[in-house]
Amino acid sequence: MLHRRERTSMTILDLIKKRNVLLDGGFGTELFKRGFPRGACLETWNVERPEVVKEIHGSYFEAGSDAVMANSFGGNAIKLSSHGQGKRCYELNKAAAGIANEVKPKGGFVGGDIGPTGKFLRPQGEFTEAEFEEAFAEQARGLCDGKADFLLIETQYDLREALCALRAARKVAAIPVFVSMTFNRVPRGFFTLMGNSVPDCLQELEREGVPAVGANCNLDSSDMADLVKVMRENTRLPLIAQANAGKPSLSSEGGVSYSQGMEDYLRHIPRIIENGAQIVGGCCGTDPEYIRRMAAIVKKED
């Protein structure tokens, strides 16, 4: 069954046509700041501690995010099963989108976040494409029933897996589905972990009719700006860019810091936009303060 949102107001695609769109920043780290236990399954708090999840979404909307991503990054049935939560896939995803909607301001959007399974397809792994699709479809159903405005398939290091998620999402969702890949920088250019090149990814996703594509995670904002330039050369679609604040490191006391730091991170945001990204947000190591500072750079009405 297809789920269709009532078109009462502007969709996120309409907004992208109007001006650059600001997404949110890191989520897991915000949960940990609020006492989330080490190693547990983040999505369970959508049901057990929804007020905490809601507060984080609220802080991003307040900081200027046009759209926040539901707490569903690890919410596909396969990833949840690794935590022994596989049977709760629909419930946890529906709750994820539902509670984000409760703090959504007028004109704001909630994205259903779909991250990777953490497993490989055959022949590198044990899974079939049909199994991946089933795991993602269950998640997409939950996110749609929780009234997500769009879906973002993100942090994808395998184009085949991203396409599985895309097919699955489209079977159950009539809302826009965006795809964001994760690239490494090597001497020959930018490639995913599985070796997919930028043109391979973007051309395939464009052929599939994805309305917005891009990249997130792994790269800092300087490398991301370079990647956006390469992506722009390979597609005319609206581009998503969400950089990490460098590499994480941990002190022996357990404090986490990211190598880039906020000022250097922000310094490259204008270049990310000049090079052609229209949908910009943060990734690992960023927080509402980063987003507040990015809002001034990203959300200029054209």
Next chain:
Amino acid sequence: MKKEELYAKMATAIIEGRKSEAEDLAREAIKAKLDLTEVIEKGYVPGIQKVGELWEKGDYFLPELITGGECMKAAMAVLQPELDKAKIKTKSKGKVVIGTVEGDIHDIGKNLVSSMLSANGFDVVDLGADVKLEKFIEKAEETKADFICLSALLTTTMLGQKKAIELLKQKNLYGKYKVLVGGAPANQKWSDEIGADGYAENAMLAVKLAARLKGA
């Protein structure tokens, strides 16, 4: 075929990821009654090393690395019964107990390190992901391991690496095993701070590190 030619073909089969060819060449070597330890060292090992180099350079990616490891395993499976029959013990480069620490279900990096160590002649006991810290130590004791390798992807679970070392100290086993740490948030400084024996950024460097520490 001259044995040098055969060795070159073995290396190429591994580099190009042709499993059945790697197996056929192993059978050929057995038939020709070649010195099988030399076959491994001069034929297959240079192949997997080249795969690792190409991966480090960014010419190869994860699928090629995994396939290379599998070809290596397949060739070794053909040779092993013959080695056993002749009572030839291939020199293990060392025994490794490896896993992702408790609370962390991520195993892609750990699997690569495990597969590359194994392909490069280490004896690997892979405990999987979300492994209790006590289990690493129990298994190392039981198998008389040289190395305990602790993987973690998350900054939150990485503390498990530190705790595992504390646990070794409590049990008076600190120093008995070389403890290696890895994972996206890990680095040399972290390794030094928590008293581990080493850190490697990727699977190939992990092989080099383990070989160096074992030699020392």
